[in-house]
Amino acid sequence: MDSKKLSKFSFFSMTASLFITVYEYPTFADSGKSLIFFLIVCGLLWFLPVALCSAEMASIDGYDKGGIYSWVGDNLGDKFGFTAIFFQWFQVTVGFVTMIYFIIGTLSTVLNVPELNNNALLKFSCVVVIFWVITLLQFRGTGLTSQLAKYGFSLGIIAPVLIMFGFFIKYLLSGQPVSTNFTKPSFFPDGNSLAALTSFVLAYMGVEASAPHINDLENSKKNYPLIMLVLVVVGMVLSTIGGSIVSVVLQGKINSDTGVVDALRVLISSGHNSFLVILLSFLVSFGVIAQVASWIVSPTEGLQYVATKGLLPQKYAKKNKFSVPTNLLILQGIVVTFWAAVLTFGSRKSGGNVSFETAISLTVLIYLSAYVLFFISYFVIIYRKKGLKRSYNVPGGLAGKTIVAACGLLISVAAIVTAFIIPDSLSKSAGHTYIMLLIVSFIVTLIIPLAFYKFYGEKHKIVEE
Template sequence: MADKNIESVKADNQITGFQLFAMTTSMVMTVYGFAAFAKQGALALFFLFLAGILWFVPVTRAAGEMASIDGWSKGGIFTWGRHLIGERLGWSAMFYQWIHITVGMCTMMYFIIGCLSITTNLPVINTNPVFKFILMMVILWGLIFAQQRGTKVTGKISQWCFSIGVIVPVFLLLFLFITYLVKGNSVLIKINMHTILPQKWNGETLQGLTPFILAFAGAEASAPHVKDLKKPSVYPKVMMALAVCAILSDIIGSFAIAATIPNAKIQLSTGIVYAYGILVQQFGISAGAVSVIEKIIGFLLALGIVGEISGWVVGPNAGMFEAAKEGFLPKRFAKANRYGIETNVMILQGIIVSIMAALITFGAGGNGNANVPFRTAMSLTVVLYTLMYMLMFISYLVLTFKHEDLHRTFYAAKSKAVRVIMGVLGLVLSALAFVVAFFPPADYAAPQKRTFVTLILIGFVIVLVIPFILYTFHKKWLADVKNSKEVNND
């Protein structure tokens, strides 16, 4: 009877390759990055190859293999790391994965506010730091409050927001851009081997890799589902299809902007909205109608990213909640409310996001230039996230060299040599993305460059040491959790 129940549970949890594809799509389709890609012009193709193929494939395959090991399907990077490189580093890797989104949310909220500034015809909310910060707090704490009665309803809202605010606009952009090209309209960029490859291999040029790495980051979160697949062998095909779709959407989005808006005039938080306006003009629509379309598109895109933030508010906190129940945070964070929501962890995340938002929004300055805080937030996000990825690939290399005996249902590659190459390639590209994220964009003035580097360094150093400081209290907090009757173990 017990065996039948186990088989029944397994059957209920099984998913198809298409379902896994749908679940992971929102993690790597980031419309808020299109304008940042467009700033690179034709060079975007080179960075898409680096991030979308040479980096993304090792990430998904290495994560898939580690998640398929017996008993390692839950906990993600925390479980993999603690078994392969030790509890301290495993905890640190999970902390970096969790903390990166505190900055990543700032990038998303900047995009939302940029879109809403067009919808409401109030550009001041996108250029004035005070107004921008107030709106960020409304968005952030509004979403946190909305999650407190359970995730079922908000999960559906997130799905609908993503479908209406991301999928629909992307397909509309595809139609408009293809029509624009077929009609023989002029484009502002030239694509050839000379423009695709970097002319200078310095930090300021390679800094352009930053938004592309961020665009493909996060797919490792779907790796634990490899054991739920009816056919685990389809996992690499699903991830490759995801990479192809993400690359195509990124090419369409970035080139639609780069082809229609002069590079110097591309605003990172609003560029994609104005690209729609230029593309619909080809149909002879009046200026008033174009303005209305831009307002509608701005609202839809803002809605889509609200849905994405909603998912990030819930997702990473579940892992941190489990860590709190194992004594990696004070016992108050191991408590859930009556709806099973980890309220205290969410509040902690909200406080950190608020601090980061204030630091970047007011510290980055920009003198009314919305690009400065947006780029700063994006670069700091990559610095923090690649810390986790470097630890993940080190874990994978340890697995490959030292633990061939561990049973797994999926291998990144049949050949051990190929698996080693994947691990090394992922580690090297993660390290490259980490380093170049510290370089300020070439078009910054000297004071802006100093501010940019200072903020990135401060954020990096603080976040780097936090998990190690917290770990010194691990034994005490673990004892507190075990002795407390208030801990929610459901």
């Protein structure tokens, strides 16, 4: 076997660590037993299409650099390629705030310091400090990040979920009540409950990040689809377990950024902070910190490639001696700080829950805008550029490719539409704040890349002969 090839387990672990997390369990729990429906639909009709289509596009000659910029730009033009890579990066800047909100909510609960989560200025300061410390640690290379990802996935995700599941079985066997949060919603969602589709798509965010490594996977034609099927099953099972536990054991309103620790307290120590609850909460927070660290450098790689094409100022094309694009990381930190201010102070009268919900919805809206372009580009490839040489094809011939991509595109559009439905978990006043923040932020986000390309990119792009 080629020593440079990735084993099936290595490829599986690398991909799983990018998208499997626990911070969305409380959001899933709001949907009750319909969370199972959402996870199955999004797993089979969105996760797999993105994974399979990404793999085919990444395996095309000349498409192995630049990621989604090349995948979209080579078929729809530089303007849309730049817009797609911008969206893919920009959604992560909002996602960072979402992840850190969860950390703050969890720690404020177990440390019994509610001001951390309820005082807007203090909460904003915590987001900024946590993010910038993790960012600065990346400047000397990603060695620390790889270690954090390795231990964060096992200690911060797998271990806590398994321990939660063990206590959950004990909870059920002891005859404890099953909350109406789980039993009341129907298996098939209707009405406003469809708004939850947005957060369930987010559950699978990041799977395409491993697609450029498909040529490094041993026997990729056979193993890649198999690994993706296993991943979707693992992702659905872990998310179903975690979301269901939170939904079953918590009575009344479920808080998005403290729901996991609230569930741990019910399961383990009858509602108070025992040593084990505190330990597991810190482990879960460590897992999310590891995920933040894993994502800090990854999305800037595509932007660094775009900068080499002249579509961004040349200072963003440079890397330091540790091969880290420090100028881009600083820019990213400034943008994250901006989002933290908008989301935290913009929702201060409505509490932490609305800022968390808005951050999740905005993250998915931006993310899916990139993948609407992605799937349209994929249709161009399979219908107009059939002759492009590639080492991997989505199974099923042209018909199979069309069905797979159509499913992904339809779910993407549906999730964008349902994001603008106010979640049932928010009050009327909070819902008004949510929708206004979401609309304004999304419109601004759509305008930024198109305007920047028009006034800068077109004038400075490097034309290759």
